[in-house]
Amino acid sequence: MIKTQEHAEHGICVIDPVVERLTAANATGFKEEVFGLIDSKHDRLVIDLTGVSFIDSSGIGALVGLLKRVGARGEVVLCGLSGNVQQMFKITRMDRVFSSYPGRDAAVAALAERVG
């Protein structure tokens, strides 16, 4: 069950997957939950991966799925990538697909600035 925090003034929603491992076992459930948010007009998303220590190819697939669903009308950025997750992002070049920030505040600030 994901946890969300809304920053209404910029229409930004921060999402915490609340899982230690984003893998084949839970990636689809996570994606479907966030799809629900996207379909209810949330399209500026920060996925906070601070608590995620491991991500597999299904997890990557879920994140790219979010990006595709949001499409041109919004943005998906990440924050809090741990060493393991960063390594996976580097080997699959996802570091070139997603903007990522050290923490939530930096991510929200960066997204807010892009409104202007």
Place this chain on the structure above:
Amino acid sequence: MYDELVSVEGLRQEEPLGVVVADDDALQRAYTSAVLRKLGYTPIDAANGTEALELIRGGAAQILVCDLDMPGIDGHELAREVRRDSGDNYIHILMLTAQNQGHERELALEAGVDDFMAKPLDTASLTARMRSAGRLLQRERQLATRNRILAEAKEQIEADLRAAADAQRRLLPAAHSRVGGCAFHSAFMPSHILSGDMFGYFPLGDGLTGFYAVDVAGHGVHASLMSVALGHLLTADYFRAHVFDAVGNPDPAELVRALNARFYTDDGTEYFTMFAGILDETSDTLHFCQAGYPSPCIMTPAGASRRVGDGGFPVALLSSATFESGEISLSEGEFLALYSDGATEAEDPAGRAFGDEGLAQVLNASTTDPAAIPGKLVDALNCWRETRPLDDDLTVLVCERIAAP
């Protein structure tokens, strides 16, 4: 088979339930049996607890009507013994007690008795309790039947999966084989019957050898169908048709681009990582395209190692993905070790990943015997997992440059 599962709800009344009547009082026994017979049961008399226990153990009945006070094995003891046996069938136990034996009833419940009747026994109360017992036992039979059908269905599905796994395995090359000046050694271990991994290698002529390994995201049936499709597609002919650039130089990224174009769909969720290589023996050069697959390792006989590639987009994940070919030397006597991330990500019971360190240990211990590496890596992972099956599919492919004679 699945139709049968549905029809269990309307399960026909099977053979009548057997009832053992255990009472040392012959008159009481005869009366109880007479009432049961009238209710449509087939009572079997037992003059004491020992006889009753033998009858129950022999499978004569699903219901036991017994007196509390019997010489030898009394009602409590009898109930405890019956419960201790705890076979597949539940025995419903009704006990006859005197009006003033309230405390005894608590003990009897603990011993495993299901319900009580007070003496003197009247027809109405026996009828009501037998109906209740009959309903429960009928329900239990239905559940048992349903469980059996489910178990059979599961067996059938697993037999199908194993047949599919055999078909998948037949697509793979032998564990050890020689192509030109290369010896290939491999291991392939699905996490659960079927694998989302696939690999292959073939001579392409002119001193060129092509090889690849793919790892479809996810695992199980879904991923394995894709991996088998790729196994069929990626032949020597497909390599020859796609792996050279316009002027005929090896360019494995071309092949990966072709696959990305073929397998990417806007609404698709399936994708795979891949490593495609072309070894040119005449120039000791490995041309490769790394598409999200872990960086392989090149080892020298002296034990020095170097990594191949620093990453690349996976295939069929993004339409805009770009792919590049790289080059690295791979000389005689050296070998390339390729492994799916199922190896490094395998965790021990404490949750620690096998990691690059675990892998390096296996490689370093076998620098002069690359043929043994796949087997040794599988052993090391089994040891690391403490024999629990892997969470992810495993492929190990070693490409050894044999020194010219």
